[in-house]
Amino acid sequence: MSGEMDKPLISRRLVDSDGSLAEVPNKAPKVGILGSGDFARSLATRLVGSGFSVVVGSRNPKRTAGLFPSAAQVTFQEEAVSSPQVIFVAMFREHYSSLCSLSDQLAGKILVDVSNPTEKEHLQQQQSNAEYLASLFPACTVVKAFNVISAWALQAGPKDGNRQVLICSDQLEAKHTISEMARAMGFTPLDMGSLASAREIEAIPLRLFPSWKVPTLLALGLFVFFYAYNFTRDVLHPYVRKHENKFYKMPLSVVNTTLPCVAYVLLSLVYLPGVLAAALQLKRGTKYQRFPDWLDHWLQHRKQIGLLSFFFGVLHALYSFCLPLRRSHRYDLVNLAVKQVLANKSHLWVEEEVWRMEIYLSLGVLALGTLSLLAVTSLPSIANSLNWKEFSFVQSTLGFVALMLTTLHTLTYGWTRAFEENHYKFYLPPTFTLTLFLPCVIILAKGLFLLPCLSLRLTKIRRGWEKDGAVKFMLPADHRQGEKTSHV
Ligand SMILES: Cc1cc2nc3c(=O)[nH]c(=O)nc-3n(C[C@H](O)[C@H](O)[C@H](O)COP(=O)(O)OP(=O)(O)OC[C@H]3O[C@@H](n4cnc5c(N)ncnc54)[C@H](O)[C@@H]3O)c2cc1C
Ligand SMILES: NC(=O)C1=CN([C@@H]2O[C@H](COP(=O)(O)OP(=O)(O)OC[C@H]3O[C@@H](n4cnc5c(N)ncnc54)[C@H](OP(=O)(O)O)[C@@H]3O)[C@@H](O)[C@H]2O)C=CC1
Ligand code: HEM
Ligand SMILES: [Cu+2]
Numbered sequence: 001m002s003g004e005m006d007k008p009l010i011s012r013r014l015v016d017s018d019g020s021l022a023e024v025p026n027k028a029p030k031v032g033i034l035g036s037g038d039f040a041r042s043l044a045t046r047l048v049g050s051g052f053s054v055v056v057g058s059r060n061p062k063r064t065a066g067l068f069p070s071a072a073q074v075t076f077q078e079e080a081v082s083s084p085q086v087i088f089v090a091m092f093r094e095h096y097s098s099l100c101s102l103s104d105q106l107a108g109k110i111l112v113d114v115s116n117p118t119e120k121e122h123l124q125q126q127q128s129n130a131e132y133l134a135s136l137f138p139a140c141t142v143v144k145a146f147n148v149i150s151a152w153a154l155q156a157g158p159k160d161g162n163r164q165v166l167i168c169s170d171q172l173e174a175k176h177t178i179s180e181m182a183r184a185m186g187f188t189p190l191d192m193g194s195l196a197s198a199r200e201i202e203a204i205p206l207r208l209f210p211s212w213k214v215p216t217l218l219a220l221g222l223f224v225f226f227y228a229y230n231f232t233r234d235v236l237h238p239y240v241r242k243h244e245n246k247f248y249k250m251p252l253s254v255v256n257t258t259l260p261c262v263a264y265v266l267l268s269l270v271y272l273p274g275v276l277a278a279a280l281q282l283k284r285g286t287k288y289q290r291f292p293d294w295l296d297h298w299l300q301h302r303k304q305i306g307l308l309s310f311f312f313g314v315l316h317a318l319y320s321f322c323l324p325l326r327r328s329h330r331y332d333l334v335n336l337a338v339k340q341v342l343a344n345k346s347h348l349w350v351e352e353e354v355w356r357m358e359i360y361l362s363l364g365v366l367a368l369g370t371l372s373l374l375a376v377t378s379l380p381s382i383a384n385s386l387n388w389k390e391f392s393f394v395q396s397t398l399g400f401v402a403l404m405l406t407t408l409h410t411l412t413y414g415w416t417r418a419f420e421e422n423h424y425k426f427y428l429p430p431t432f433t434l435t436l437f438l439p440c441v442i443i444l445a446k447g448l449f450l451l452p453c454l455s456l457r458l459t460k461i462r463r464g465w466e467k468d469g470a471v472k473f474m475l476p477a478d479h480r481q482g483e484k485t486s487h488v
């Protein structure tokens with residue numbers, strides 16, 4: 001734990017209230033840490049590296065002293081809390097009460113609660129860990145901070161991962177002190193208000209990609225559905241009807257009929273809500289009415305659904321490149337050649353099939369290329385370099401172009417199969433026909449919205465015009481209080 005970590009990351013200068021930089025007095029400010037676990041160790045290392053003087057309070061300082069940087073003083077709890085004004089409590093909630101014997105020494109000091117509850121604790125306990133700590137030590141000021149930073153991120157310094165430290169407390173002064181400390185350690189403090197926000201802050205590390213949950217479940221659901229459908233058609237049907245063993249198709253072939261279908265359906269689900277929204281606005285004759293919750297939610301999750309569609313599209317492309325590499329493919333080719341020789345046929349070449357394949361592959365590549373533009377512009381650094389018009393051109397117009405290209409890719413792939421009886425296995429139509437329904441609805445609707453009468457009306461509505469005379473800025477009738485929908 002030496003080397004780079006011991007160097008101050010940021011020189012010990014603090015920003016005065018008037019915004020000017022003030023040199024901190026030479027004597028390093030003293031900070032206490034209770035606990036000697038992973039978090040305490042990383043915190044001590046970071047604090048020492050940022051120019052603080054650290055004293056650690058442990059129940060067994062002899063055993064733990066070796067684990068801390070040599071600059072940190074490790075001692076008994078009572079001694080550690082006596083002089084610093086700021087004390088980090090790097091312990092779990094269930095052990096807070098063991099500190100009660102220290103309450104006299106702790107009185108008047110700032111206690112920083114860094115703890116994270118488990119999912120179960122978070123649901124069971126009404127009181128946040130920080131509020132519980134405050135209730136145990138009424139004579140102290142409790143600040144909630146640093147729980148969103150992992151011990152690892154503290155160790156590595158703020159070069160990796162999220163730099164934000166969410167801070168809340170009932171006392172402004174204490175919050176300011178801890179904010180400046182976070183800044184000195186190279187993090188970005190974010191004021192979250194009073195200690196009542198602690199529960200919310202404690203919930204953050206429990207979340208795992210919140211805005212991705214529904215889109216991911218949707219994608220998985222579609223995958224399971226299409227896989228089962230394709231399995232039934234491509235594997236089960238030949239087995240049941242002709243006792244043919246086609247189970248080898250399960251890992252690659254069936255997957256590659258499934259992936260593109262998921263990608264395609266997801267892509268249409270990105271552009272469907274815009275069409276529904278436009279239709280709703282046309283029907284209502286106003287834009288000053290909230291969309292129903294489900295539509296609002298759907299509109300907000302388009303980015304995630306779109307990126308998932310891109311992901312499945314990329315997988316489909318990679319799997320497609322592997323199709324001719326398969327051993328089964330080679331056997332098929334050789335067997336076909338042998339059959340031809342036996343039948344005394346030569347020069348097998350169906351012009352229509354050749355063209356169809358050349359075209360559908362080309363369209364697939366174009367579709368994926370267009371989709372990658374959308375994916376690239378959704379990176380924040382690129383999105384920030386585009387103005388609003390440019391961004392919406394890529395997302396809305398090019399996205400629609402990608403949908404069109406995919407539709408053409410699918411149509412040229414499917415060709416006349418939808419109309420041939422031998423392609424209906426167990427009366428199930430070929431898979432691609434299922435996926436074509438939504439995109440066709442969208443393309444049709446977009447076409448309709450281009451009709452002068454509708455497009456003029458839509459433009460007027462989007463500029464604030466309303467069906468019933470003058471522009472009104474009324475709260476919609478169905479607006480219930482306390483209802484929040486934007487949460488991404
Ligand atoms: C790979 C990928 C990445 C994506 N990344 C992002 C992302 O980073 N951020 C993001 O927000 N989305 C992202 N998306 C989702 C999607 O591209 C956008 O939400 C896109 O703006 C949706 O376009 P839209 O035309 O359906 O909707 P909108 O642009 O919201 O328009 C809604 C409807 O109104 C119509 N309309 C719009 N303006 C007017 C007007 N002035 N006059 C008349 N009619 C109008 C449109 O034709 C449409 O029918 C991504 C999608 C994919 C596939
Ligand atoms: N690890 C991480 O990445 C993160 C941890 N946190 C939070 O930091 C806190 C500490 O976590 P972590 O360091 O990982 O946990 P550890 O189990 O590694 O450390 C807990 C420490 O608490 C001290 N302690 C004091 N009294 C008791 C007691 N009665 N029983 C047991 N231990 C006691 C122990 O030190 P001693 O024996 O020296 O007294 C022990 O080392 C937790 O609240 C956690 O939620 C927050 C963000 C990230
Ligand atoms: C480099 C890009 C692409 C290539 C090389 C490619 C190639 C292919 C191939 C070889 C097939 C036939 C699969 C089979 O024989 O089972 C196919 C089908 C299909 N592709 Fe693509 N594709 C590409 C991009 C895309 C994209 C981006 C999408 C959608 C977002 C897509 C959607 C489809 C669909 C829906 C089918 C029909 C699946 C079925 O019902 O069997 N493709 N593609
Ligand atoms: Cu949501």
Ligand SMILES: [Fe+3]
Pocket residue numbers: 297
């Ligand atoms: Fe939600």
